[in-house]
Each structure stands twice: as structure tokens, then as C-alpha cells.
Amino acid sequence: MMKLSGIAAFLATAEAGSISAASRRLGLATSVVSERLADLEKALGTKLIQRTTRKLSLTESGLSFLPRAQRIIREADEAEAELAARSGTLAGPLRLSAPVSFGALHFGSALCRFLLEHPEIDVSLELDDRFVDVAADGFDAVLRHGPVGDTRLIAQRLAVSRRLLVASPTYLKRYGCPVALTDLSNHRGILYSNRESDWRFRTASGWSVVRPTPALRVNNGMIMKDAALAGIGIALLPTFFVHDSIASGALVALDIGVRAEGAELFIAYARDHGSTAKILALAASLRQSFGEPPYWDNPLITQGE
Structure with missing residues (x-):
């Protein structure tokens, strides 16, 4: 029988590109991740990952299983979040990406406020100025400046900046x-x-x-x-x-x-991710932290008015 821990190990390895990187993401020893992968392959009766001395790649079975693994883990996370929300507590992992400079200047402090409000949420944040692919890169949500043109994503505006x-x-x-x-x-x-x-x-x-x-x-x-x-x-x-x-x-x-x-700030997440309580709670907390209008838009600064 497949174990959820094995599926999580496979998904982390596929997304991170190596077992060592997956072990760091999961906070586990490399030997534990390797063992869970082996147990999963044994349960499925097929090889999912091809390991060589130079690189790691997914087999045909691994490529076929990957979207199912993503869906299984996502639904498990959402089920956990939904049950936690019903009990009045938000909990579980939340993987985010944000632009480097905005993350350092403003998002970091706002995120800390959110985590103090919801200490059971385990956030993993990566700062990156490139436009990451939310689903393919394994993120639950991303912060972006400017309109989000990807129709696969739901975008909620957090703030408008001049x-x-x-x-x-x-x-x-x-x-x-x-x-x-x-x-x-x-x-x-x-x-x-x-x-x-x-x-x-x-x-x-x-x-x-x-x-x-x-x-x-x-x-x-x-x-x-x-x-x-x-x-x-x-x-x-x-x-x-x-x-x-x-x-x-x-x-x-x-x-x-x-x-x-002007410049607009959005939080975006995959349409098939569902209205996860954690992302919606984060969006609400960020809006409160940034303000309307946002605190960085000094009303005394004018241009062309």
C-alpha cells in the first residue's frame, strides 16, 4: 500500500531535482528519503526515478505518476487546512515565492505578523525576481508585481502602489x-x-x-x-x-x-488548488499589514496632479 510519506518524498525529489535537495526541503535525512522512495516504488511495482552518478531523472512511470502525486499531496494539504479551519486553527505547510527586493523590504515583516497569528502554519519562502511557474515549481502561492496573465491562476490584488x-x-x-x-x-x-x-x-x-x-x-x-x-x-x-x-x-x-x-501587487495560486483557507488568510493579513492606501504611498508625494 502506498504511504503518503512516500508520495511526498517522490514529489519533493522530482521538484527539487535530487534526493539531497529533497531531504533539505523535507527536513529529513537523505537515507530516510531514499528509503521512502524505495518503499513507494515497491508498493507501486515500478521504477519511478532513474538514478545515475551524474543525474537523477524520472522514468516514464515517474512522469505519469507525477501529476497524480501532486494532486494527492495538494488534496491532503487542503483537507488538513480545511479541518484546521473548521476547528479555528490554520495549520500545515505553505510554500511561497516573492520578489527579492519587495520581500526583504516589506513582505518579510508582514509575513512574520501572519505567522504570529497562525503559529501552526509551516511557511517555506523563496525570494526570486523571475516569474516562477506556480504549479510546475511546486509553490502554493506567489507574490507578483503587475497583472497575472496566466489563466491557470487565480489572482487576488493585495495593494496598489504608485x-x-x-x-x-x-x-x-x-x-x-x-x-x-x-x-x-x-x-x-x-x-x-x-x-x-x-x-x-x-x-x-x-x-x-x-x-x-x-x-x-x-x-x-x-x-x-x-x-x-x-x-x-x-x-x-x-x-x-x-x-x-x-x-x-x-x-x-x-x-x-x-x-x-502604477504598480499592483497580487497573490496568485493555481485554479485547481481550491480556495485554501491558508492562502485566503494570508491575503487578508497582508492587506491589513500593507493598508489601503498602502503605508509606503505618502499622500504628500505628488506627480502630475
Whole structure:
């Protein structure tokens, strides 16, 4: 007979790519994970994993069993969560992914508040700026900036953030301060490399895209902020990155008469995951922590209003 522990060991190994990585994820000794895999293969009467000295791969039977294993573990977790919710306690594992910079600046403290409220939940958090595949990468939910276009996912909005053009006083003294949209093309831009046509502004005739002279392209908001502080150029950043620097005067919010496209923060999870009580409780807790409007959107900061 199959044991749930064996299925969990197989799933962790398939997702992590090695038995040693799976053992770290499960918090078990490598020998225990290997033993549970062997017991599962014996119960099923087939080889699921092909082991060599160089790599580990799934057999044809393993590839066929993988989606069933994912469903079994997910349904077991959801059953546990549902029963815990009915008893007034949320419990069990919750694997999350969030962007690196936002995770360090804001999500970490909000998540700690959630865990204090629900100490029986076992959270595993990975910070990653790439757009992870929720189901394929084994996550229960992910935090994302911007719209979630994957129709396999349910997305719930957590917060709306403004984005502001910012530059250091040193840069503005050297290159001048832009006062209109047309001025931006003559300036040096610190650009986010993961998004094309990132500098979008709402004008009376619709959306307008500006392409400044690139001074730096990077896929991390904190490095963009550091570059702006150093006087490298102008950056268009969400207020959750720059609100403190604007308040201190280290960065200046630029007013060019129009407003930049905003940034939205979502939590997304697979449609077939169900309305798990843990994810919904996390979303509610995050909204409360961030506020409406979010605490990083200082009402005194204006641009194009």
C-alpha cells in the first residue's frame, strides 16, 4: 500500500531535482528519503526515478505518476487546512515565492505578523525576481508585481502602489530637472530589464511610452534605487522602494505634468488548488499589514496632479 510519506518524498525529489535537495526541503535525512522512495516504488511495482552518478531523472512511470502525486499531496494539504479551519486553527505547510527586493523590504515583516497569528502554519519562502511557474515549481502561492496573465491562476490584488520618477539632487544639478514628458528623452534612464516599454505615462490622448537614453539596465529594483541615489540617472520606481529616500531628501520625486503607470501587487495560486483557507488568510493579513492606501504611498508625494 502506498504511504503518503512516500508520495511526498517522490514529489519533493522530482521538484527539487535530487534526493539531497529533497531531504533539505523535507527536513529529513537523505537515507530516510531514499528509503521512502524505495518503499513507494515497491508498493507501486515500478521504477519511478532513474538514478545515475551524474543525474537523477524520472522514468516514464515517474512522469505519469507525477501529476497524480501532486494532486494527492495538494488534496491532503487542503483537507488538513480545511479541518484546521473548521476547528479555528490554520495549520500545515505553505510554500511561497516573492520578489527579492519587495520581500526583504516589506513582505518579510508582514509575513512574520501572519505567522504570529497562525503559529501552526509551516511557511517555506523563496525570494526570486523571475516569474516562477506556480504549479510546475511546486509553490502554493506567489507574490507578483503587475497583472497575472496566466489563466491557470487565480489572482487576488493585495495593494496598489504608485510609481514615481526619481533622481538624486546631484544628478538634477548636473543635467537639469525635466518638467515635461518630452524632456525625458534627453535624460539618462535607469531601466528595469524585465519589462519592455516600462516608462508609460497616461496623457490626455492615452498612454505614451518614453525611451530615455539607457544608463543602466537591471532586473532588481534595489539596484535601480542605488543607481539613482548615486546620480547615475533617472529611475521610475514604485513608492515602496523610494518613499523613505524621498522623505529624507536623498531622492527627488519629479513632476512632469502626467502620471506614470502604477504598480499592483497580487497573490496568485493555481485554479485547481481550491480556495485554501491558508492562502485566503494570508491575503487578508497582508492587506491589513500593507493598508489601503498602502503605508509606503505618502499622500504628500505628488506627480502630475
